[in-house]
Amino acid sequence: MDTMAAIKQTFFQECEEQLAELETGLLSIESGESDHDTVNAVFRAVHSIKGGAGAFGLDELVRFAHTFETALDLVRSGQIEADAPLVRLMLKSSDTLADLVRVSRDGGEMDQQRVSQLHDELTQVANPGAAPAADPEPESVAEASLPDAFAGEPAGEADENGFVPLQVSFDGFLDSDADLEPAAADNIFRVWFRPKPELYAKANDAAKILREICSLGEADVACDASEVPLLSELDPEGAYLSWTIRLVSGVSEDAVREVFEFVEFDCDFKVEQEMPADPGFSFEPEPVASVAEEPALPVEAGVEEAVIPQKIMDRIAEVAAKQTTAAKPAAGSQAAPSQQSQTIRVDLDRVDRLIDLVGELVINQSMLAQRVTEAGIARLSEVAVGLDDLEQLTREIQDSVMAIRAQPVRPIFQRMSRVVREVADMTGKSVRLVTEGESCEVDKTVIERLADPLTHMIRNAIDHGLESPEDRVRTGKPEQGVVRLTAAHRSGRVIIEVADDGAGINRERVVEKAVSKGLIDPNIQLSDGEIDDLIFHPGFSTASAVSDVSGRGVGMDVVKSSIQALGGRISIASRPGAGTTFTMSLPLTLAVLDGMVVNVAGQTLVVPLTAIVETLQPKESDVHGLGETSRVVSMRGAFLPLIDVGYELGYRETETDPLNSVAIMVETENRAQSALLVDHIVGQQQVVIKSLEANYGHVFGVAAATILGDGQVAVIVDVDAVVAGKRTDPARTDIANRKRNAA
Amino acid sequence: MTHVKEHDMASNNELIAFRIGGQEFCVDIMSVRDIRGWTPTTPLPHSPEYVKGVINLRGSVLPVIDLAARLGFRSTEPTARHVIIVTQVGTQSVGLLVDAVSDILTITEDKIQPTPDVASELARCFMKGVLAIEGRMISLIGLDSVLQTHPNPGSVN
Numbered sequence: 001m002d003t004m005a006a007i008k009q010t011f012f013q014e015c016e017e018q019l020a021e022l023e024t025g026l027l028s029i030e031s032g033e034s035d036h037d038t039v040n041a042v043f044r045a046v047h048s049i050k051g052g053a054g055a056f057g058l059d060e061l062v063r064f065a066h067t068f069e070t071a072l073d074l075v076r077s078g079q080i081e082a083d084a085p086l087v088r089l090m091l092k093s094s095d096t097l098a099d100l101v102r103v104s105r106d107g108g109e110m111d112q113q114r115v116s117q118l119h120d121e122l123t124q125v126a127n128p129g130a131a132p133a134a135d136p137e138p139e140s141v142a143e144a145s146l147p148d149a150f151a152g153e154p155a156g157e158a159d160e161n162g163f164v165p166l167q168v169s170f171d172g173f174l175d176s177d178a179d180l181e182p183a184a185a186d187n188i189f190r191v192w193f194r195p196k197p198e199l200y201a202k203a204n205d206a207a208k209i210l211r212e213i214c215s216l217g218e219a220d221v222a223c224d225a226s227e228v229p230l231l232s233e234l235d236p237e238g239a240y241l242s243w244t245i246r247l248v249s250g251v252s253e254d255a256v257r258e259v260f261e262f263v264e265f266d267c268d269f270k271v272e273q274e275m276p277a278d279p280g281f282s283f284e285p286e287p288v289a290s291v292a293e294e295p296a297l298p299v300e301a302g303v304e305e306a307v308i309p310q311k312i313m314d315r316i317a318e319v320a321a322k323q324t325t326a327a328k329p330a331a332g333s334q335a336a337p338s339q340q341s342q343t344i345r346v347d348l349d350r351v352d353r354l355i356d357l358v359g360e361l362v363i364n365q366s367m368l369a370q371r372v373t374e375a376g377i378a379r380l381s382e383v384a385v386g387l388d389d390l391e392q393l394t395r396e397i398q399d400s401v402m403a404i405r406a407q408p409v410r411p412i413f414q415r416m417s418r419v420v421r422e423v424a425d426m427t428g429k430s431v432r433l434v435t436e437g438e439s440c441e442v443d444k445t446v447i448e449r450l451a452d453p454l455t456h457m458i459r460n461a462i463d464h465g466l467e468s469p470e471d472r473v474r475t476g477k478p479e480q481g482v483v484r485l486t487a488a489h490r491s492g493r494v495i496i497e498v499a500d501d502g503a504g505i506n507r508e509r510v511v512e513k514a515v516s517k518g519l520i521d522p523n524i525q526l527s528d529g530e531i532d533d534l535i536f537h538p539g540f541s542t543a544s545a546v547s548d549v550s551g552r553g554v555g556m557d558v559v560k561s562s563i564q565a566l567g568g569r570i571s572i573a574s575r576p577g578a579g580t581t582f583t584m585s586l587p588l589t590l591a592v593l594d595g596m597v598v599n600v601a602g603q604t605l606v607v608p609l610t611a612i613v614e615t616l617q618p619k620e621s622d623v624h625g626l627g628e629t630s631r632v633v634s635m636r637g638a639f640l641p642l643i644d645v646g647y648e649l650g651y652r653e654t655e656t657d658p659l660n661s662v663a664i665m666v667e668t669e670n671r672a673q674s675a676l677l678v679d680h681i682v683g684q685q686q687v688v689i690k691s692l693e694a695n696y697g698h699v700f701g702v703a704a705a706t707i708l709g710d711g712q713v714a715v716i717v718d719v720d721a722v723v724a725g726k727r728t729d730p731a732r733t734d735i736a737n738r739k740r741n742a743a
Numbered sequence: 744m745t746h747v748k749e750h751d752m753a754s755n756n757e758l759i760a761f762r763i764g765g766q767e768f769c770v771d772i773m774s775v776r777d778i779r780g781w782t783p784t785t786p787l788p789h790s791p792e793y794v795k796g797v798i799n800l801r802g803s804v805l806p807v808i809d810l811a812a813r814l815g816f817r818s819t820e821p822t823a824r825h826v827i828i829v830t831q832v833g834t835q836s837v838g839l840l841v842d843a844v845s846d847i848l849t850i851t852e853d854k855i856q857p858t859p860d861v862a863s864e865l866a867r868c869f870m871k872g873v874l875a876i877e878g879r880m881i882s883l884i885g886l887d888s889v890l891q892t893h894p895n896p897g898s899v900n
Contacts, residue, residue, distance in 0.1 A: 604785075696797070707799045713797045715785065
């Protein structure tokens with residue numbers, strides 16, 4: 001049982017990959033960058049999911065995947081064109097397929113109406129002549145649609161026929177080299193045949209029909225046993241098998257149909273004249289197909305349906321196992337040869353354990369270095385040199401270990417495209433999602449915890465940011481709104497931006513709202529930036545009516561705090577009429593940072609090196625007072641605000657004398673520079689970030705904690721917060737204070 | 744000696760008793776992870792007075808709460824003789840600074856009496872009840888309330 005569960009788990013993992021590939025493929029088709037390989041990859045993804053699902057008896061999944069595959073096959077063979085509405089339908093279908101996979105894995109309820117609606121739409125695509133309303137068996141969408149699609153087929157026009165056989169039929173591609181294909185004399189038919197229980201009840205025999213077809217010419221018969229349920233659920237009088245026959249024969253299509261004359265109401269069947277095999281396309285034999293190679297299966301075993309030997313069930317399990325191992329390399333090598341690289345699956349706990357250990361190693365190494373220095377050993381002695389090498393090695397080990405956890409942001413960006421589609425649907429707005437920098441790598445945890453805030457911001461951007469299509473047209477903008485999601489590395493952090501080209505923040509309304517909610521004093525004059533910042537205030541929501549889309553009781557304050565919890569920052573920039581941009585700056589890893597260790601009022605603090613531009617000893621002539629309390633230091637003609645870290649963090653009551661301090665010039669996220677005053681600099685060192693939030697909570701001005709070489713805990717300064725808390729602008733500090741007090 | 748299994752806890756509780764400012768308190772032993780001597784803490788900016796700071800506990804950062812200050816007594820001037828009781832509730836670990844650990848008590852649930860009304864408002868909200876043992880009164884501290892709400896409000900999620 002455990003093996004089965006493990007295989008099943010692998011199947012679902014594979015599904016996730018297939019689904020990602022499916023979506024990537026569809027998106028590149030949507031953007032018009034696709035070629036034949038892309039279409040094939042998309043098709044294969046659905047096909048693999050279907051094959052695996054069949055092996056596990058996930059009927060609902062198989063049915064939907066089958067219909068989806070059918071439609072995709074038509075695109076693949078060039079019979080229908082993948083125009084915009086079709087691609088949209090396919091993207092929706094891929095979302096639904098993902099849902100079905102998830103429901104199969106985790107349990108839960110599927111939106112049946114949505115599934116069957118998409119099912120109908122896909123069927124419609126596969127066969128434009130068919131009207132879903134004409135379903136003879138409406139209670140079972142999948143079963144009904146198959147004969148229906150067939151019934152609507154214009155006689156004799158096999159090309160327009162939307163039928164794709166079950167997976168076994170690809171044997172046909174394999175077995176017959178395109179060159180050897182009989183040119184014209186013989187017709188090639190693909191016949192699909194699925195008896196209903198009634199067929200057997202009326203004492204007909206599937207074997208007879210198969211034999212009759214075989215007598216028409218050269219036939220390859222393949223049996224599809226994927227719908228056979230577990231023995232315990234098997235209805236002895238049920239009918240579970242279907243067959244696909246590839247027939248090379250001189251007879252006409254009508255002659256083939258004649259075979260089914262006496263059973264046509266007791267079975268589902270299709271006869272289709274086969275297209276010449278596409279020489280540019282070769283299909284890997286999928287293990288499911290090997291069911292057909294089992295010699296016992298095709299005719300004899302199939303007829304006696306009531307008895308499904310355990311052998312078959314075992315075989316199916318085996319097939320599934322094989323498929324899960326075989327599917328991936330096949331997909332990888334065909335879809336994108338450039339991405340070919342070997343991977344192993346490792347339990348995340350093991351990686352994390354390794355990272356923890358390396359963290360301890362780093363602490364230990366710096367502790368050792370400190371002891372060696374304290375012992376007065378010369379810098380050039382062999383011990384010190386050896387220690388330098390050790391430090392180098394430790395760093396390399398650490399970087400390599402961190403790289404294990406680093407993942408591209410692509411999957412989460414892809415998930416957002418689904419959010420965009422859904423919200424666009426709900427709001428009736430036309431939206432295009434543009435993504436950039438998907439290959440940026442960030443720590444897995446960062447990526448995972450980014451999903452919710454990003455989803456919320458995208459929803460917001462579409463729901464509140466973008467105007468209605470009419471309004472857009474009126475203001476001379478294209479009807480389709482654009483939401484831009486970008487990722488980029490900048491100075492050791494990853495910057496993720498969510499930008500819309502909507503109307504921008506309505507500052508008047510924000511102020512009005514903030515005043516009415518008592519968040520700000522009505523008389524206070526706020527800069528545009530400060531007004532924009534108000535939307536991060538807890539409980540602030542500008543939408544006058546709580547909409548279904550973004551009004552879910554969480555506001556931007558929640559987004560802000562989840563970003564902060566990741567050691568990140570979020571800022572907003574908005575231009576009226578031109579749109580709003582949210583910028584998130586996130587650490588690449590949650591584990592280590594390079595820091596400058598400083599001393600302030602007897603406390604040891606760490607300032608992240610990424611923020612530091614340079615350090616200097618202020619001279620008296622450089623320091624100027626500005627206003628009552630503020631001081632600035634002039635540097636190369638620029639005046640930078642001086643901020644006493646010790647005072648800001650409450651380590652001392654009065655501000656220190658800049659002339660007895662060291663000024664550390666820092667650059668914050670918005671690229672503004674300030675000078676932080678510290679008592680003296682101890683040194684520079686890589687520190688392991690330890691969460692303060694796990695056992696305590698977020699502290700203003702503190703990014704995290706770390707453990708120094710001497711075993712003492714030191715806090716890591718949140719430079720942006722310290723600088724923002726002390727902007728020379730009085731209104732600003734006022735807001736910051738009020739925010740703090742209100743909180 | 745007394746072998747206490749988890750499912751026995753309903754009837755037989757083991758408690759760690761300790762002293763703060765001449766009064767006796769206790770906590771459930773199941774939430775105690777470690778007891779260690781006082782080590783200097785690293786103060787945290789903008790923290791409430793009862794948060795003494797953080798210490799390094801085998802590689803993780805442990806906040807230390809001055810339980811006396813938390814209960815509304817005078818705050819402790821810690822010396823090497825003071826003790827930190829490392830407790831865990833849920834996923835959160837917190838050290839409690841107390842004067843000294845005195846005893847391990849084994850009691851049954853029915854020995855716990857409701858907190859008398861005379862106790863101060865602050866003390867009452869941290870106390871789950873009182874025990875009378877050999878003429879002493881020992882207050883049972885509910886750790887949930889001690890550990891909760893101490894970080895800056897607005898950042899708890």
